[in-house]
Amino acid sequence: MKQKRKKFIILGIETSCDETAASLLEIKKQKDKTSFRVLSKVVASQIPIHSKYGGIIPELAAREHIKKMIPVIKKSLTLNPSSIDLIAVTTGPGLITSLFVGVESAKALAYAWQKPLMPINHLQGHIAVNFINDKPIFPALGLIVSGGHTELILIKKYNQYKKIGQTRDDAAGECFDKVAKLLGLGYPGGPAIAMWAKQSAINNQQSTINLPRPMINSNNYDFSFSGLKTAVLYLVKKTPQNKRNKKFIQNICKETQQAIIDVLIKKTFKAAQEFKVKSIILGGGVIANKELRNQFSEKIKKLKTPIKLLIPPREFCPDNATMIAATAYFKYINLIDRQIESLKNNWGKIKANPNLEI
Numbered sequence: 207m208k209q210k211r212k213k214f215i216i217l218g219i220e221t222s223c224d225e226t227a228a229s230l231l232e233i234k235k236q237k238d239k240t241s242f243r244v245l246s247k248v249v250a251s252q253i254p255i256h257s258k259y260g261g262i263i264p265e266l267a268a269r270e271h272i273k274k275m276i277p278v279i280k281k282s283l284t285l286n287p288s289s290i291d292l293i294a295v296t297t298g299p300g301l302i303t304s305l306f307v308g309v310e311s312a313k314a315l316a317y318a319w320q321k322p323l324m325p326i327n328h329l330q331g332h333i334a335v336n337f338i339n340d341k342p343i344f345p346a347l348g349l350i351v352s353g354g355h356t357e358l359i360l361i362k363k364y365n366q367y368k369k370i371g372q373t374r375d376d377a378a379g380e381c382f383d384k385v386a387k388l389l390g391l392g393y394p395g396g397p398a399i400a401m402w403a404k405q406s407a408i409n410n411q412q413s414t415i416n417l418p419r420p421m422i423n424s425n426n427y428d429f430s431f432s433g434l435k436t437a438v439l440y441l442v443k444k445t446p447q448n449k450r451n452k453k454f455i456q457n458i459c460k461e462t463q464q465a466i467i468d469v470l471i472k473k474t475f476k477a478a479q480e481f482k483v484k485s486i487i488l489g490g491g492v493i494a495n496k497e498l499r500n501q502f503s504e505k506i507k508k509l510k511t512p513i514k515l516l517i518p519p520r521e522f523c524p525d526n527a528t529m530i531a532a533t534a535y536f537k538y539i540n541l542i543d544r545q546i547e548s549l550k551n552n553w554g555k556i557k558a559n560p561n562l563e564i
């Protein structure tokens with residue numbers, strides 16, 4: 207354990223997609239107990255800008271990050287920067303022009319404040335944010351479901367991530383967004399679809415809509431969601447008048463949401479059984495979906511061999527910088543002295559990588 211001081215403070219910075227975020231995370235170590243306190247969590251969302259276009263426009267995202275980066279960092283600094291022990295920044299995966307803004311800003315701060323700087327994988331962040339609230343039991347299985355990724359990850363211990371499956375085309379969040387777009391429900395699609403689906407459930411509507419569950423029984427841990435979006439497209443094309451029918455929209459949203467949840471649950475629990483994991487760890491924007499959270503919780507209760515389920519509080523599901531600071535902490539404590547030394551003055555070596563793998 208390399209945390210020499212009782213209190214350790216990390217500034218996290220995140221700009222991989224369309225949220226400009228900074229967060230201060232305090233870690234206290236007393237005897238064998240480690241406690242985490244989020245001192246600040248600032249997220250400037252660009253949803254109002256991109257929603258006009260029905261999706262993210264990279265050029266606009268980068269310009270907005272440039273405008274918001276310094277105000278967001280300034281707001282997150284609830285203490286004197288001299289108390290910060292480490293700066294952590296997302297270097298990938300993500301949109302290259304968005305990543306540049308956070309990475310270059312973090313480098314400038316590390317240089318000016320003479321602080322060590324650590325590059326962080328955004329996907330690991332979606333998993334590690336869980337560790338602020340709860341301890342996993344290893345080996346664990348991570349399921350990351352966001353706008354750009356749907357991945358199953360085997361986690362042998364903190365910082366040992368191995369991808370065992372991923373989407374072959376659209377991510378689950380992308381499917382929510384595309385279905386919402388073709389139904390005219392706005393961006394981001396996930397929360398809109400969840401809201402319409404809830405109406406269908408509240409009204410206890412019976413529906414004859416049956417959408418496919420792509421690759422649900424395939425003999426691997428990959429996913430595919432583009433066919434689901436195409437199925438909705440054909441259905442809407444066949445009966446265009448239904449686009450104005452509230453009940454139809456509610457039922458199709460409920461069925462789309464359920465198809466995605468069914469595939470995610472089936473594949474996750476199949477992998478959990480095969481790899482004999484002791485925890486399942488969820489992360490990513492789509493994990494904010496209440497129905498998905500409930501159904502995972504219900505499923506886990508019914509298992510004969512117990513598995514621990516870690517789900518982040520809803521506010522930590524979409525992109526944020528606390529998750530980047532949390533990942534940095536678990537990386538940092540595993541470093542040897544020489545590696546810690548190399549984080550100092552390394553601002554010249556850190557680069558954004560849009561295709562960074564977990």
Ligand code: KG4
Nearest residue numbers: 352353354379394395396491492495524525
């Ligand atoms: O993790 P995230 O904030 O950004 C990426 O790293 O991609 O995920 C954004 C995705 C979007 O596709 C959005 O529609 C989806 O998360 N999302 C949801 C919900 N809230 C956000 N999907 C389903 N249900 C939700 N409640």
Ligand code: ZN
Nearest residue numbers: 352490491525
């Ligand atoms: Zn994300």
